[in-house]
Amino acid sequence: MADRPIVADPWEGVSAQIVHADLYPCGPAWRIERAICPYDGYFYIWKGRGWVEVDDERLDALPGDLFIIRRGRAVAAGHDQKHPMMPLSTGFHLLRNGRVDAIRHLALPTRLRLRPDDITSFHGLFMELVSSHHDPQPTARLTAAGALLRLVAAGLRLVHELPAERKSGVLAPLVGDDTMAARVQSWIDEHLADRITLATLARVAKLTPTHFAAAFRKQTGISPMHFVRCRRVEVSRTLLAAGDRPVEEVARAVGYPDPFHFSRVFRQHVQVSPSDYRDSIKYPFQS
Incomplete structure (x- = not known):
């Protein structure tokens, strides 16, 4: 059998x-x-x-x-x-x-x-x-x-x-089925704390960096490294909202060993610092 x-x-x-x-x-x-x-x-x-x-x-x-x-x-x-x-x-x-x-x-x-x-x-x-x-x-x-x-x-x-x-209602964005970009995105999520470069992602996709960057943009509409930055900020927002972990620890968890660099990137995307973002979170369904 x-x-x-x-x-x-x-x-x-x-x-x-x-x-x-x-x-x-x-x-x-x-x-x-x-x-x-x-x-x-x-x-x-x-x-x-x-x-x-x-x-x-x-x-x-x-x-x-x-x-x-x-x-x-x-x-x-x-x-x-x-x-x-x-x-x-x-x-x-x-x-x-x-x-x-x-x-x-x-x-x-x-x-x-x-x-x-x-x-x-x-x-x-x-x-x-x-x-x-x-x-x-x-x-x-x-x-x-x-x-x-x-x-x-x-x-x-x-x-x-x-x-x-x-x-x-509007459906949430769907990454896709077994596309190259979806596989790379899953790999990024599993290695978010690591140093990620375009060359590294190209090796994951088994393409040259130039061909990989063009194919990724065609499938997702954004560049690979822009996606990495967005995912790091997105996950950091989740971690900041979910508990009281120090900003330095959150920064390391999403691939930023330098907390000051992390704060600059976070502010560029969210318009406030990580600490201010955590302080500003309200529970919108509470009276």
């Missing part, structure tokens, strides 16, 4: 970091001002009605709607004062091997309209997350991380199962 081929598990080594998880009874004047979300999140409408805006698209928000908020998207929200919303909301980071965004490559809709038979189970999973996240018991953080993973998995299952007419 022939051996079965070994299939790589895309979720191997994934850990969950919860930024917030709550049920929010919103007052009549409640709204979320437009801001860049520094983490991924689920925003589930339990009661009421209103709207959620992601980038330049505004969508109605009704009971049973699940909004999948992607890190880096501009988000705003509001509601009908006669029918105030009561959403369940969580912000989180799913990291593979402690550093790589585990869902960055997934194409996800902005909104899912859940079927009636899915609403009860999904609401139960969300309430389990909220309860365990606020539980003071010593093991509660482990319980909450498990609850978040179950909730995320349930949402991804619904993305897979629901018919197209139940999905709406």
Whole structure:
């Protein structure tokens, strides 16, 4: 009997970091001002009605709607004062091997309209997350991380199962299938703390530097080294938002042994210093 081929598990080594998880009874004047979300999140409408805006698209928000908020998207929200919303909301980071965004490559809709038979189970999973996240018991953080993973998995299952007419919104950028650029991007994510040069990336792609740079730009629209800088800043923003690691440690984790050089590059991309960025982060779904 022939051996079965070994299939790589895309979720191997994934850990969950919860930024917030709550049920929010919103007052009549409640709204979320437009801001860049520094983490991924689920925003589930339990009661009421209103709207959620992601980038330049505004969508109605009704009971049973699940909004999948992607890190880096501009988000705003509001509601009908006669029918105030009561959403369940969580912000989180799913990291593979402690550093790589585990869902960055997934194409996800902005909104899912859940079927009636899915609403009860999904609401139960969300309430389990909220309860365990606020539980003071010593093991509660482990319980909450498990609850978040179950909730995320349930949402991804619904993305897979629901018919197209139940999905709406702009899909997140998809890196692509087995393209040269996608393989190089995956390699970059795994070696972000290392010194990366154009020649190194060309060797990974098995091309000359000139041919590699042209092919990468054709497939992605940007140069290879610009992609490296953007990824380093993107991952550093995740690390800064997820905890209290010193800026010097974050800099080394994304390939900048000199923290001053890291700060200059970060400011060029984000317009504020790493320390100011961490201090400015708010939880936009909190009242």
